[in-house]
Amino acid sequence: MRLSIPEQELMTPGHLACQGCGATLAMRYTLKALGNDTILTFPACCWSVIDGPFPYTSLKVPLLHMAFEATGATASGIKAALEIKGNTETTVVGWAGDGGTFDIGLQALSGAAERNEDFIYICYDNEAYMNTGIQRSGATPWGAWTATTPVENFNSIFKKNIEEILAAHRIPYVATASVAYPEDLVKKIKKAKGIKGFRFIHIFAPCPPGWKTRSEDTVKLARLAVQTTVFPLYEIENSEKYTINIVIKKRKPVNEYLELQGRFKHLKEEHINFIQENIDKNWEKLLKKAGLI
């Protein structure tokens, strides 16, 4: 059998993530796709812990830890330094959580995207601030419990549409990916590697403690998110060409996805219907943009 995913491992097993952490799968596949000649920068996030304590690291590529809101700018600086020194080969990657991307880091991200900086920005999305103990972020879905949106007052703000925000910057490549679809993920990262300019990849990465799910369900949940079209897999090229990579013909009802997660346990039928309606609307919009209806 021919493997489509490179065998090379650039992440070691001795990391500090929780069992079933989707963010580790995201990193592992990303580095397989990118190879050794990659420099990473992280802001504060779960990954600043996962990597391991000084003097250890679980990554075999150079990594610069940085402040929470700084990823877009830091990666710009790394790229500028490499270029002035004549290195145009090395891939620079800004790797941040959803909080560091949707919220506090949005300004630096927008600046870098606007300048069309030549690096890849990857957001692994676990839909809350997990590092500080599961508080709401701009990526937290409607209806979810978090430590700052208790069940009596669950999150009633919609998840920010980060893809559209990035696409509005006219960057060459925006894509969503999921740890449940590694071939698609690796393909997109490789594709991004071959493009010049600002590339944004949004990876869906379930988090068992944050979502109150079983560790063994991470991949199942990530797959259900795609099959219910809670998190569709698609690309936006040059802010106009939409391609849905996995077109779901028979979409699963959202409840199949929600019921596995403690963070949605408090929802009533009317809430679930409301969520379903919204997903339906979003999916239809996306199909239209992709020219499929």
Add this chain to the structure above:
Amino acid sequence: MRKVIMGNHSLSYGALLSRVQVISAYPITPQTQVVELLSEMCASGELKAKFINVESEHSAMAALIGASAAGARTFSATSAHGLTLMHELLHWAAGARLPIVLGNINRAMAPGWTIWADQTDSLSQRDTGWIQFYCSSNQEVLDTIIQAFKISEKVLLPSMIVLDAFFLSHTYEPVDIPDQVVVDEYLPPYKPKYVLDTKDPHTFGGITSPEYYYEIRYKMEMGMRESVEVIKQAGKEYGELFGREYGLIEDYRCEDAEIIFITSGTAASTAKVVVDELREEGKKVGNLKIRVFRPFPFKELRRIIEHAKKVAVIDRNISFGHHGIFAQEVKSALYNHSNIPVFGFVAGLGGRDINPQTIKEIYHITESNEYPSEKVFWIGVKK
């Protein structure tokens, strides 16, 4: 080559001659000309550097941290609100031991909105681990930038070159712009020992337990202490090559002085004029300019004022609830070493003039009181 240039352009020429490789900055009055000229130099090819037009000062510093960690010589300039927005990353740059050089035009903080001189912006950054130079002339600004790269790259701590808004930033003075060939001889290219390199991968700045963090900070402090000698050496070598020598402090007619002004920035130049005038009147007075505020020049300061009867510290800044910041620092430097009365004066906040009359008033208060009758004297407050 001699050229009449504004203080801001002294920063730009200093960066040009230092062959900076990455510049990232965000505009703020009164800093704008610094980076405007640099962006022109980059565009024309006179300076082979990447210029990143970021969306904030926070990002400007973040970009330089990335670039410096990746092995480039980096420069930025800012002022007041820009500097204070960078605050978090000033800590970061120093903690990461990156030799970034930053020009800061001293401007007062709002409210009320003001663009005029005041040192509280940069002095609020004194505990971030940056070396701080306070300059009094455009020539000194240019010369200090070049020295700062040499010093920072040796001790692995960033440097801030500070100059007063408008009194220096917008004042035109003749400046000797040294020959690039000689500057190259003085300042070799930045060659970091540890760098983001895919052939030799390392992680920088990761999570650090109490077992290690403490020692990392101790090493930073050792770097700061080592910088005292490095600054002296760099200033001396500079003198040998360019004819202008620099130290941690600059003393003017202090040998037999009974009263010594302690000043910084442009107030130092005014104080020197007043010293000459008072000397004409037969007063034994001198001026000690603190050029390097961090590391604080303990030894040099104590040595110079040893024979004086009183010192008068002039602060264009205030730490609310305490003193002017230089006065605090001078007092702490003298504690257990000398009983010389230290008179603390706050003057010139928010761009109020510190003119010869102001300094003469300060002199008279100091002369006519045996001990300071007030913890701190506010000069020229309209009642």
